[in-house]
Amino acid sequence: MSTDVYFSSIQERSRTDCFRTLLKHIDGMLSQFKKGSFVGIKMTVGDKKNTGYIKPDLVKILVENLKRRGAKPFVFDTNVIYKGQRQNAVDHLNLAYKKGFTPDRLGCPFIIADSVFGTDSTIVKVDYKNIKELRVPSLVRVLEDLIVLSHITGHIMSGYAASIKNVGMGMASRAGKQIQHSSMKPLIDAANCTLCGCCIENCPVSAISEMRGKAYINSERCIGCGECIACCKFDAVHIHWHEDESVFGERMVEYASGILSHIKRKVFMDFAFDITEECDCISGNDPKVAEDAGIFASTDILAADKAAFDMLTKSMDMFSRDGKIRIHAHQFEYAEKTGLGKLNYKLVEVI
Numbered sequence: 605m606s607t608d609v610y611f612s613s614i615q616e617r618s619r620t621d622c623f624r625t626l627l628k629h630i631d632g633m634l635s636q637f638k639k640g641s642f643v644g645i646k647m648t649v650g651d652k653k654n655t656g657y658i659k660p661d662l663v664k665i666l667v668e669n670l671k672r673r674g675a676k677p678f679v680f681d682t683n684v685i686y687k688g689q690r691q692n693a694v695d696h697l698n699l700a701y702k703k704g705f706t707p708d709r710l711g712c713p714f715i716i717a718d719s720v721f722g723t724d725s726t727i728v729k730v731d732y733k734n735i736k737e738l739r740v741p742s743l744v745r746v747l748e749d750l751i752v753l754s755h756i757t758g759h760i761m762s763g764y765a766a767s768i769k770n771v772g773m774g775m776a777s778r779a780g781k782q783i784q785h786s787s788m789k790p791l792i793d794a795a796n797c798t799l800c801g802c803c804i805e806n807c808p809v810s811a812i813s814e815m816r817g818k819a820y821i822n823s824e825r826c827i828g829c830g831e832c833i834a835c836c837k838f839d840a841v842h843i844h845w846h847e848d849e850s851v852f853g854e855r856m857v858e859y860a861s862g863i864l865s866h867i868k869r870k871v872f873m874d875f876a877f878d879i880t881e882e883c884d885c886i887s888g889n890d891p892k893v894a895e896d897a898g899i900f901a902s903t904d905i906l907a908a909d910k911a912a913f914d915m916l917t918k919s920m921d922m923f924s925r926d927g928k929i930r931i932h933a934h935q936f937e938y939a940e941k942t943g944l945g946k947l948n949y950k951l952v953e954v955i
């Protein structure tokens with residue numbers, strides 16, 4: 605059996621019209637969000653220089669739709685593990701406000717789910733091939749209603765990024781994000797380290813000690829949990845982005861599966877506008893790698909991502925640079941095997 609994926613083409617119309625048309629046709633999907641329910645809208649505002657993110661004026665259309673149903677929507681994201689303005693909630697929120705994600709423009713609050721320093725990280729037991737414990741903000745454990753808005757882009761590790769990445773990586777706490785990158789080990793930047801001792805105290809396997817007046821990580825002992833990255837306030841713990849990319853994709857799928865299995869009502873929307881080679885965490889105003897197509901929506905995260913991928917790569921796989929076709933193909937297959945969703949979908953074009 606196939607899953608319906610609704611598609612609203614951008615054609616000659618504005619993005620606002622394109623989105624309104626989609627929402628009109630997925631009313632049945634949205635009717636699962638009832639009066640009084642707290643609906644978390646997961647999205648990202650992107651890095652400081654990034655311009656391709658989904659704009660607040662579009663998000664507001666969805667917020668108003670949910671409010672008319674009596675629901676209580678809020679927009680949320682989590683802190684990231686690499687340098688930049690989204691590493692803690694204060695800088696993250698200030699950046700979001702600067703990009704227009706204010707309560708006025710959105711019609712609802714914008715929340716950073718894993719607290720000021722990204723330390724709100726609870727453990728959820730799972731049993732996947734690579735991951736046995738999820739580390740997620742406590743909000744993610746109790747959330748029952750979720751809408752995921754994802755800007756489709758390329759990705760440095762997996763070649764292609766949409767809803768699976770937005771959930772698997774984007775809804776994990778900083779420690780959870782680090783675990784997904786766990787074959788790489790963090791290193792201390794001695795120039796920034798003040799030897800405050802926070803990482804030494806918090807490392808669960810005592811992999812950090814003092815050496816010549818600075819913190820030092822024993823990479824043999826390190827399990828890549830990310831606690832030191834989360835607790836360092838001096839930007840002295842750095843990550844090295846090299847690891848087995850297939851395993852990275854599998855871990856992300858396992859995180860997405862584990863997170864979504866606890867959430868009762870969910871809808872995924874993938875926005876195929878301003879598609880760049882890198883994701884919104886990295887790219888600035890980069891050249892587009894594909895024409896704008898429109899917006900996809902489904903209750904099945906895998907079907908939504910696959911339908912968007914198939915349409916964008918009809919004539920050529922633009923997400924396959926550096927041999928990454930093998931990686932996202934594996935990720936899709938693994939996602940179906942893990943029970944995340946279905947690869948077989950029916951595209952329903954709405955006008």
Ligand code: SF4
Nearest residue numbers: 797798800801803836
């Ligand atoms: S938390 Fe940061 S500043 Fe403090 S000792 Fe560790 S690396 Fe150094």
Ligand code: SF4
Nearest residue numbers: 807826827829830832
């Ligand atoms: S990533 Fe975790 S295990 Fe590794 S040094 Fe940091 S706190 Fe310790």
